[in-house]
Amino acid sequence: MNGMKKLKSLRLENFQSHKDLYVEFSDGLNIITGTNNAGKTAIFRALDYIYNFGKKGHGNFDPSYVSHKASFCKIIVEFVDGTKIIRIKSGAKGDKNSIQILNKDDEVIYEKLKADKAYDQFVTDFLGNPTYDEEMGSLSFVEQNQPPFLISLTPLKIPEAFARLIKSSDFDNAVKILKSENNTHSTSIKTIESDIVEYENDLVEYEGLDNLIEIIEKNDEIILANDELDETIKNLSKIREDALGHRSRIKQLEQLNKDDSKFLSYLENLDIFSNIHSEIKELSNIKSSIENKQNTIEQLLKENEKDSYLISEEFLEIWNSLSEKHSLIKSLSEYLKSITSKESNIKEHQELNNSDSSQIENYQIEIEEYEAKNKTILSELEICPVCNNKVTHE
Numbered sequence: 001m002n003g004m005k006k007l008k009s010l011r012l013e014n015f016q017s018h019k020d021l022y023v024e025f026s027d028g029l030n031i032i033t034g035t036n037n038a039g040k041t042a043i044f045r046a047l048d049y050i051y052n053f054g055k056k057g058h059g060n061f062d063p064s065y066v067s068h069k070a071s072f073c074k075i076i077v078e079f080v081d082g083t084k085i086i087r088i089k090s091g092a093k094g095d096k097n098s099i100q101i102l103n104k105d106d107e108v109i110y111e112k113l114k115a116d117k118a119y120d121q122f123v124t125d126f127l128g129n130p131t132y133d134e135e136m137g138s139l140s141f142v143e144q145n146q147p148p149f150l151i152s153l154t155p156l157k158i159p160e161a162f163a164r165l166i167k168s169s170d171f172d173n174a175v176k177i178l179k180s181e182n183n184t185h186s187t188s189i190k191t192i193e194s195d196i197v198e199y200e201n202d203l204v205e206y207e208g209l210d211n212l213i214e215i216i217e218k219n220d221e222i223i224l225a226n227d228e229l230d231e232t233i234k235n236l237s238k239i240r241e242d243a244l245g246h247r248s249r250i251k252q253l254e255q256l257n258k259d260d261s262k263f264l265s266y267l268e269n270l271d272i273f274s275n276i277h278s279e280i281k282e283l284s285n286i287k288s289s290i291e292n293k294q295n296t297i298e299q300l301l302k303e304n305e306k307d308s309y310l311i312s313e314e315f316l317e318i319w320n321s322l323s324e325k326h327s328l329i330k331s332l333s334e335y336l337k338s339i340t341s342k343e344s345n346i347k348e349h350q351e352l353n354n355s356d357s358s359q360i361e362n363y364q365i366e367i368e369e370y371e372a373k374n375k376t377i378l379s380e381l382e383i384c385p386v387c388n389n390k391v392t393h394e
Contacts, residue, residue, distance in 0.1 A: 004051065004128040005079040014070035016042040046075045050085060051130050054118025066091035085126070087115075101126055242370060246363050253360050260353040280336040287329035290322055297322075 007025045012018040017039040034040045042065075049061060066073045072090040082104030090096040101110035101123065110122055119127075297319060 004130045005081070005083070005126075007047075007077065008080045009078045010043065010046065011074075011076040011078075012042070012046055013074040013076075014067040015046055015073040015075060016065055016067060018042060019067060047077070050075060050077050050087060051127060054116075061089050063091045065089070072096045083126075085123075099123065239370060243367070246367055250360065250363060253356050253363070256356050257353065257360075260349050260356070276339070280332050280339075283329055283332050284336070287326065287333070290326055290329070294322060294326065 009022065009024045011023075012021040015021075017037065021039070021043075023043065032040050032043060045065065049065075053061075066089070070091070071093075072088055075087045075089075076084060077086075078084045084100075084102040084106075086098075086100040086102070088096050088098045097113075097115045099110070099112045099115050099119075100108055103109050110126070112120070124130075
């Protein structure tokens with residue numbers, strides 16, 4: 001049957017013993033097995049009816065094909081290209097004898113409600129023009145309709161059945177052929193048995209394979225646990241590095257805080273400096289007044305020199321006293337500038353101290369977040385990675 005369309009599936013409804021059967025074929029060889037009267041031959045009869053309908057001695061429909069108490073049967077064959085052929089046939093009392101061919105979209109492309117005794121050329125072409133040998137026929141399809149089946153015969157009867165099937169009376173030749181094949185098979189069986197013994201001996205080396213597999217599986221579990229431990233160690237190392245970085249930064253901030261506190265300790269008497277500042281301002285005003293008076297005195301001295309006036313000792317004492325005060329006022333002015341500069345430094349240090357305090361609080365928050373995030377990992381630690389002290393778990 002070269003060129004026939006390749007089968008994909010077969011559905012039988014009310015066909016012999018099959019009320020509703022669906023068979024899906026695979027690529028390559030398909031083998032159908034079952035007990036007697038299970039319906040194996042019915043599958044071949046249905047396919048024979050589809051492919052060889054109308055051919056001499058084969059493909060004819062027997063009314064007994066319709067299941068008991070059913071009025072008709074249905075055969076649906078689907079091909080690998082998606083097309084289908086459907087045959088519906090009544091039993092002895094019915095008149096249904098239809099053919100339908102569907103394309104891959106399930107659209108009817110051929111239909112005949114009253115089929116003749118043979119297919120039209122369209123149906124034959126659709127099936128792939130299956131070839132047919134009238135002399136040989138289909139051994140599986142025909143001979144299994146007639147008991148006894150070939151598989152049930154004795155070794156001596158099998159040659160007779162083969163000879164009858166191929167229209168030959170050369171029974172002895174058939175017996176010789178079968179004996180030769182039997183001897184060949186016996187040799188093959190002995191070779192296979194010998195190979196089996198060798199394989200069994202080879203398998204002795206692998207008797208402990210199950211234990212080895214179990215050990216390998218346990219090793220795989222240990223490797224997986226080690227990988228998880230490595231990942232945990234990496235996470236702890238990262239936490240330790242971050243903690244050490246924060247610890248170093250906290251120490252720097254603590255040192256800065258100490259320096260700022262030390263500087264601020266010098267400013268505990270800031271009110272005194274303010275009072276001094278006020279007094280210096282007053283002295284500055286006095287200085288300005290004295291400078292004005294000094295200018296006046298200098299002018300008077302010049303006039304005195306011009307007029308040859310004599311300067312009394314009391315005036316000189318007053319003048320010396322004013323000069324001393326003037327020098328003192330200059331010193332106080334320098335001190336005022338120094339105080340003003342320190343006030344500016346105090347403000348800057350106060351701002352830095354506030355900024356550092358805020359930054360310390362932020363680092364403290366980050367540390368608490370790290371501790372919360374890695375609480376599970378930290379709970380498993382016995383030694384703190386930051387301070388190297390033993391961890392006490394509450």
